[in-house]
Amino acid sequence: MRCTGVTKSYGAGDAKVMALRGIDLDVRHGELLMVVGPSGCGKTTLISVIAGILDRDAGECRVLGRDLKRLGTKERARFRGASIGFVFQLFNLLPALNLVENVTVPLLINGVPRKDAESRARRVLEEVNLGLRLDALPGKLSGGQQQRVAIARAMVHEPKLIVCDEPTSNLDHATGQTMMQLLRSIAKSPGRALIVVTHDPRIYDFADRIARMDDGKIVEVIEGGGKERLQ
Amino acid sequence: MLRLAMKMLVGDRAKYAGLLFGISFTSFLVTFALSYLCGFLTRGFAVVTENPAANVWVMDPAVESTELTTNIPDSALSRVRSVAGIAFAVPLAFATVDARFPNGRFQSFRLIGVDDATLFGLPPLQGGISATVLRTPDAGVVASGGTAGKLETPVSKAAQWPYGGPRLDVPARRLAAGDELLVNDHRVVIRGLAKSLPRYPPKPLMYTTLSNAARLLPPERHLLTFVLARAAPGVSARELATRIKAQTGLKARSSADFKADTVNWLLINSEDVGDMASMVSIAMLVGFGVTGVLLFMFTTDSLRQYAVLKAMGADSRLLLSMIFVQSGLCAVLGTGLGLGLCAVVGKIAMLEFDYPFRMMWFTPIFGGLMVMMVSVVAAVISARPVLKLEPGVVFAGR
Numbered sequence: 109m110r111c112t113g114v115t116k117s118y119g120a121g122d123a124k125v126m127a128l129r130g131i132d133l134d135v136r137h138g139e140l141l142m143v144v145g146p147s148g149c150g151k152t153t154l155i156s157v158i159a160g161i162l163d164r165d166a167g168e169c170r171v172l173g174r175d176l177k178r179l180g181t182k183e184r185a186r187f188r189g190a191s192i193g194f195v196f197q198l199f200n201l202l203p204a205l206n207l208v209e210n211v212t213v214p215l216l217i218n219g220v221p222r223k224d225a226e227s228r229a230r231r232v233l234e235e236v237n238l239g240l241r242l243d244a245l246p247g248k249l250s251g252g253q254q255q256r257v258a259i260a261r262a263m264v265h266e267p268k269l270i271v272c273d274e275p276t277s278n279l280d281h282a283t284g285q286t287m288m289q290l291l292r293s294i295a296k297s298p299g300r301a302l303i304v305v306t307h308d309p310r311i312y313d314f315a316d317r318i319a320r321m322d323d324g325k326i327v328e329v330i331e332g333g334g335k336e337r338l339q
Numbered sequence: 340m341l342r343l344a345m346k347m348l349v350g351d352r353a354k355y356a357g358l359l360f361g362i363s364f365t366s367f368l369v370t371f372a373l374s375y376l377c378g379f380l381t382r383g384f385a386v387v388t389e390n391p392a393a394n395v396w397v398m399d400p401a402v403e404s405t406e407l408t409t410n411i412p413d414s415a416l417s418r419v420r421s422v423a424g425i426a427f428a429v430p431l432a433f434a435t436v437d438a439r440f441p442n443g444r445f446q447s448f449r450l451i452g453v454d455d456a457t458l459f460g461l462p463p464l465q466g467g468i469s470a471t472v473l474r475t476p477d478a479g480v481v482a483s484g485g486t487a488g489k490l491e492t493p494v495s496k497a498a499q500w501p502y503g504g505p506r507l508d509v510p511a512r513r514l515a516a517g518d519e520l521l522v523n524d525h526r527v528v529i530r531g532l533a534k535s536l537p538r539y540p541p542k543p544l545m546y547t548t549l550s551n552a553a554r555l556l557p558p559e560r561h562l563l564t565f566v567l568a569r570a571a572p573g574v575s576a577r578e579l580a581t582r583i584k585a586q587t588g589l590k591a592r593s594s595a596d597f598k599a600d601t602v603n604w605l606l607i608n609s610e611d612v613g614d615m616a617s618m619v620s621i622a623m624l625v626g627f628g629v630t631g632v633l634l635f636m637f638t639t640d641s642l643r644q645y646a647v648l649k650a651m652g653a654d655s656r657l658l659l660s661m662i663f664v665q666s667g668l669c670a671v672l673g674t675g676l677g678l679g680l681c682a683v684v685g686k687i688a689m690l691e692f693d694y695p696f697r698m699m700w701f702t703p704i705f706g707g708l709m710v711m712m713v714s715v716v717a718a719v720i721s722a723r724p725v726l727k728l729e730p731g732v733v734f735a736g737r
Contacts, residue, residue, distance in 0.1 A: 156731045189652020200647045204350020273734045
């Protein structure tokens with residue numbers, strides 16, 4: 109994923125707010141990149157542009173070799189469905205569906221037959237240690253368990269990029285650490301990159317690189333060794 | 340995904356139950372109100388239904404219903420009988436009379452004069468009493484005609500005539516064989532109660548012979564209202580009606596056509612039917628409003644879930660399919676439950692309370708179609724926010 113000079117604004121005239129002011133960022137294969145910064149600095153806007161949910165105003169941004177802005181709505185949705193996985197702060201599991209059904213959703217959206225989708229979902233849920241709760245509803249699970257389901261859902265269709273939005277901020281410290289270990293050990297792979305947006309300095313250790321944002325810009329990108337300074 | 344859409348709907352039990360209840364109620368309300376209207380209209384042509392052996396009704400050319408009639412010359416009976424293709428033809432007279440009860444109370448009755456010889460037009464009597472009692476002097480047979488409490492006569496002999504003034508607040512019982520009434524100062528001896536169909540507009544009925552009717556009614560040039568005829572084998576009722584009309588100049592209608600004429604006349608001319616139709620319309624509007632709002636709320640309450648699906652790559656077509664599957668499932672189940680409930684409640688109301696309820700073939704179809712239409716409209720309206728939905732709302736910072 110490579111973005112250069114990406115800008116994005118909301119509103120118009122006097123109410124116009126520049127959310128991104130020329131972002132240059134790349135994410136490499138197999139790395140876990142954290143995007144950090146204060147609230148309102150543009151982190152969410154940045155991942156929305158990267159994931160093809162928002163259109164940038166200017167600049168270039170290629171994800172897995174595709175410029176999402178040039179794709180039509182339908183193609184972009186298809187690309188997102190096939191190539192990107194999402195982990196949300198509030199888990200956003202579908203409350204009426206059990207764990208297997210929740211995890212099958214990305215596969216079904218991609219047209220995988222239900223039986224195949226369910227067997228793949230079961231396998232991934234076992235990987236995240238939820239093999240004994242396959243038929244449970246999300247409401248019956250703890251926050252940590254729900255986030256594990258969300259991780260399973262994000263990786264079940266083997267996307268090349270997983271976007272995580274504040275994955276630990278609704279979890280206690282220990283569970284947050286476990287979750288990040290899980291993300292690193294299972295979700296991260298040589299062919300798959302992870303972008304994690306967070307405020308939580310306690311998980312910076314899990315990053316390969318950290319992009320620090322402020323006021324709509326990347327102010328620095330810190331390689332592994334400099335993380336202590338941010339903490 | 341459509342299966343999951345159904346699970347999403349069913350899984351949210353409280354909302355699903357509310358939605359089903361709302362749609363069932365709408366379907367029930369619409370179908371019940373329509374069946375109620377049909378029931379009333381059916382009672383409008385009860386006299387035709389009561390005489391299935393006559394399949395052609397002959398009347399004055401200006402008559403359009405069983406409700407508003409005028410008489411025809413007595414010679415009409417002979418003229419009708421002379422038409423080829425008649426199996427039989429009998430006279431029937433309609434009039435309105437005020438009858439005085441033994442305590443001085445008076446009540447308006449529809450007097451039905453039947454053929455003296457055949458007693459054709461007189462329904463079976465309650466208690467297995469023979470119809471021939473009508474041939475006894477001054478005899479009359481009464482029926483409630485869809486009314487309640489209008490055939491009450493005093494229990495105590497002391498409260499009966501000679502009354503010397505009305506005694507209206509005395510204990511009363513239903514008229515029975517042997518009771519007497521006064522019609523135009525002529526004595527009528529009640530010989531029994533008829534198993535008549537309820538009428539619309541509801542009015543007590545008094546059956547008597549034509550000769551007795553002529554005695555009871557003020558002198559009139561014409562007494563005959565209808566000639567009831569039956570087509571001979573091999574001749575259809577419509578064909579016979581056409582022949583009678585051509586040969587006698589009178590209006591002749593097959594039973595089915597006369598029923599339809601009566602319904603049309605009531606729909607156009609009866610203020611009560613107009614009021615009932617307004618009530619039906621209001622019931623429909625309320626029901627449709629409830630259905631539409633509930634369906635809309637269900638979809639908009641699930642907007643976040645749709646946003647998640649959209650972020651994960653679900654396109655508009657898939658989301659629309661999900662919304663329509665959910666609406667369709669609710670509409671089908673709700674309509675079914677509502678129709679079932681309507682049939683059960685209607686049957687009970689009809690049997691226990693003599694309620695005018697007739698669930699005709701088109702009432703459930705109409706009710707179901709209307710609910711379906713509202714569900715589709717609600718789905719279309721609620722699809723708009725889903726299609727316009729910005730999937731980015733699923734992110735924490737948005």
